[in-house]
Amino acid sequence: MLSRQANNLYWMSRQIERAENTARLLDITHRMSLLPYRVVDTGQDWADPWALPLIINGLASEYYSSHPGQITSQKVLHFMVMDSANPSSIFSLMRAARENGRSMRGLLTTEMYEDLNSMWLELRSRSETAMKSGGINDFFEWIKTQSHQFRGVTVGTMLRDEAYQFIRLGTFMERADNTVRLLDVKYHTLLPSAEEVGGAVDYYQWSALLRSVSALSAYRRIYRDVITPKRVAELLLLHEDMPRSVHACMNEIYEILGDLCKKESMEPERLAGELHAQLHYGRVDQIMETGLHEYLMEFLEKLHQLDAELNQYFLVPVFAPETKSFQPAPQTQGAAQNQTA
Amino acid sequence: MSAKPPYDEMRAADGTIRPHYRAHAEWLKHQEPGFLQQKQREANALYTRLGITFAVYGDESGTERSIPFDIIPRIIRPAAWKIISDGARQRVRALNAFLKDIYNEQEIVKAGIIPASQITGNPAYRPEMKGVQLPGDVYVHIAGVDIVKTDAGQFYVLEDNLRTPSGVSYVLENRKMMMRLFPDLFSKMPVAPVDHFTDDLLENLRAVAPSHTSQPTVVVMTPGAHNSAYFEHAFLAQQMGVELVEGQDMFVADDVVYLRTTEGPQRVDVIYRRIDDDFLDPVAFRPDSALGVPGLFSAYRAGNVNLANAIGTGVADDKSTYLFVPQMIDYYLNEKPIIENVPTYKLSDPEDLAYTLAHLPELVVKEVHGSGGYGMLVGPTSTKAQIADFRKVIEKNPKNYIAQPTLALSTCPTFIDSDVVPRHVDLRPYVLAGREVTLVPGGLTRVALREGSLVVNSSQGGGTKDTWVLEDQSC
Numbered sequence: 001m002l003s004r005q006a007n008n009l010y011w012m013s014r015q016i017e018r019a020e021n022t023a024r025l026l027d028i029t030h031r032m033s034l035l036p037y038r039v040v041d042t043g044q045d046w047a048d049p050w051a052l053p054l055i056i057n058g059l060a061s062e063y064y065s066s067h068p069g070q071i072t073s074q075k076v077l078h079f080m081v082m083d084s085a086n087p088s089s090i091f092s093l094m095r096a097a098r099e100n101g102r103s104m105r106g107l108l109t110t111e112m113y114e115d116l117n118s119m120w121l122e123l124r125s126r127s128e129t130a131m132k133s134g135g136i137n138d139f140f141e142w143i144k145t146q147s148h149q150f151r152g153v154t155v156g157t158m159l160r161d162e163a164y165q166f167i168r169l170g171t172f173m174e175r176a177d178n179t180v181r182l183l184d185v186k187y188h189t190l191l192p193s194a195e196e197v198g199g200a201v202d203y204y205q206w207s208a209l210l211r212s213v214s215a216l217s218a219y220r221r222i223y224r225d226v227i228t229p230k231r232v233a234e235l236l237l238l239h240e241d242m243p244r245s246v247h248a249c250m251n252e253i254y255e256i257l258g259d260l261c262k263k264e265s266m267e268p269e270r271l272a273g274e275l276h277a278q279l280h281y282g283r284v285d286q287i288m289e290t291g292l293h294e295y296l297m298e299f300l301e302k303l304h305q306l307d308a309e310l311n312q313y314f315l316v317p318v319f320a321p322e323t324k325s326f327q328p329a330p331q332t333q334g335a336a337q338n339q340t341a
Numbered sequence: 342m343s344a345k346p347p348y349d350e351m352r353a354a355d356g357t358i359r360p361h362y363r364a365h366a367e368w369l370k371h372q373e374p375g376f377l378q379q380k381q382r383e384a385n386a387l388y389t390r391l392g393i394t395f396a397v398y399g400d401e402s403g404t405e406r407s408i409p410f411d412i413i414p415r416i417i418r419p420a421a422w423k424i425i426s427d428g429a430r431q432r433v434r435a436l437n438a439f440l441k442d443i444y445n446e447q448e449i450v451k452a453g454i455i456p457a458s459q460i461t462g463n464p465a466y467r468p469e470m471k472g473v474q475l476p477g478d479v480y481v482h483i484a485g486v487d488i489v490k491t492d493a494g495q496f497y498v499l500e501d502n503l504r505t506p507s508g509v510s511y512v513l514e515n516r517k518m519m520m521r522l523f524p525d526l527f528s529k530m531p532v533a534p535v536d537h538f539t540d541d542l543l544e545n546l547r548a549v550a551p552s553h554t555s556q557p558t559v560v561v562m563t564p565g566a567h568n569s570a571y572f573e574h575a576f577l578a579q580q581m582g583v584e585l586v587e588g589q590d591m592f593v594a595d596d597v598v599y600l601r602t603t604e605g606p607q608r609v610d611v612i613y614r615r616i617d618d619d620f621l622d623p624v625a626f627r628p629d630s631a632l633g634v635p636g637l638f639s640a641y642r643a644g645n646v647n648l649a650n651a652i653g654t655g656v657a658d659d660k661s662t663y664l665f666v667p668q669m670i671d672y673y674l675n676e677k678p679i680i681e682n683v684p685t686y687k688l689s690d691p692e693d694l695a696y697t698l699a700h701l702p703e704l705v706v707k708e709v710h711g712s713g714g715y716g717m718l719v720g721p722t723s724t725k726a727q728i729a730d731f732r733k734v735i736e737k738n739p740k741n742y743i744a745q746p747t748l749a750l751s752t753c754p755t756f757i758d759s760d761v762v763p764r765h766v767d768l769r770p771y772v773l774a775g776r777e778v779t780l781v782p783g784g785l786t787r788v789a790l791r792e793g794s795l796v797v798n799s800s801q802g803g804g805t806k807d808t809w810v811l812e813d814q815s816c
Contacts, residue, residue: 003603004601317601
């Protein structure tokens, strides 16, 4: 298929997945902000719970440049949900996903396009005040449901062709990225805390984090014990039965690339295999020894490298005239911070 | 204008139904009141739902409209169709021969039939095309020839569209709509099918591929989703089963055009481009074009890719070249024109100019290089002041204008509100040239929905009808 088509489909599913994850994150932030326990170091902006979604999504500097003054839940919610000037708001992500889907309408099934289109039309018709008075949590539930539904319609109606593979690839690339970022948030908040590890704040934060990826009850069923950072890391990184774990995402990515990559495009498959093996054979003790933050940052960088390779080989290929083939362009630096589509 | 009423394609002067409309008129008589209204509503709703629309330019919110569709078909007798079909094909053959000639030896100039200035002085003439050899010597692969009828057996060609004529998707969609709304009518009447148009188109495009391959890759090239005719581009690509591409999807290396695909570069052989000459290649033409492919023209010159239509066909379809088409038919084909040109006054000629200035209220005056109804005077529907103003414009630069009598276009029965009433129509059949010159039986009938109006353009209250060519010779 045309690279442009693959690129649009890949981004369509990334944008929907990102909107879902943003909703999950904001939902949990909102719940945490209602608890009596606050993060220590209140003097620092980043310690405010409402700074978390900005930090995790790499939007802190963008936010501060347009929102001077004290951080508030109202301002962050507007910025992250309905702000059409913020390309990473749920509104903008859904708009972009629908635009990508519309331009590739011929490659989607009728059900998929209608689902995507009505999702967008409904979102556009929702007013921000009505959304808040109706309960922000209901709104986040609605976004999650829309994302579940679109994924379900995709799996349930679409021919298993190349277009399908790129749509699925987008979903899991985005989800892996999001789970890694989410795990790292504890580095910014809890670890340097003066609070006793295992204390109340600690507990609420870890359980909120698990809840945001629908993993709290799974944690209980698997470990039947108190929540510890090590086990959370193990569950969300290494446990392949957890559908939002990084390992589970890499399983899918590795398998899809096994189908997509040809002789000339083995590099993305190789890198995905390396990342997959790292999780498949990795042990959490080793990860904790390295330092969770360091491990996550390194992983995120490789994930962005994989994304760059997908661009070079499939999505926005660069042609090298001297060899008459598509060649990887030189690596771009700072990809890890690049969050916009 | 004369007092004679316009030619009614359905009813003879004495009010009787003409033979080829009888079956339809009989059927119409037996329909319940309100049935047609319901069908018309159904058609409107379907067109909107199926997204058969064109974008309205300058509307940020991306409004899309559908062209009004009339549910009464225009019916054409086999004998009349033969004139239209033979006449349109004859013109396209002559125009292709003309283009081949002027981009090579220019024999027609040497023979003194057309002045050199008419060609090389024309802004649509592309000197870059001189000496470029095209597969099958075909320049115009898809032409839309606008034809009007003014009396029994009397047809005129209004203009030839040889660049990127649009509208053929409506021919196919209108037919599908009619078969969906009135299946029983098709069992009563021998309507010639049109569905094979896209098969013919693909076959033609493959036939003009460069000789290096027997399995050519054909693509449809669009300026993008925001183009007003994007629906048609997507429709044609989908019907032919080929990729719909934008300029950014292609690149040129060593004079070969490739698609950027997920499986690496894929060679392109024939491009059915729905994008103007100027924008095709920023290296060869407009450097600010973001829609084109750098190096495309060079690949084309080298014979490694073919374009449909060729670059530079515009020189053959402007209003001053139009005057010479009868001579071209004589010169290249040694035939008499089957369909005549509308009598035309060239205002560069002092005699014609004098006549025109004396008869402005009866004439239509057009700019030689204009299109889309700009820079034009329709005498009978203009005010005295408008005519006076236009007279000054003409006098300033007479050679920039031509004038034609206002033609009494024929009328067809049309469903307006709840009545079937006559409205003026024209016809654009689509002619395909590849190994042979063919056209499907039918075309786009445009109808002026306002009473008495002669303007069929969709931007000015025009709609479309399905065009039925009957196969039964007895009609």
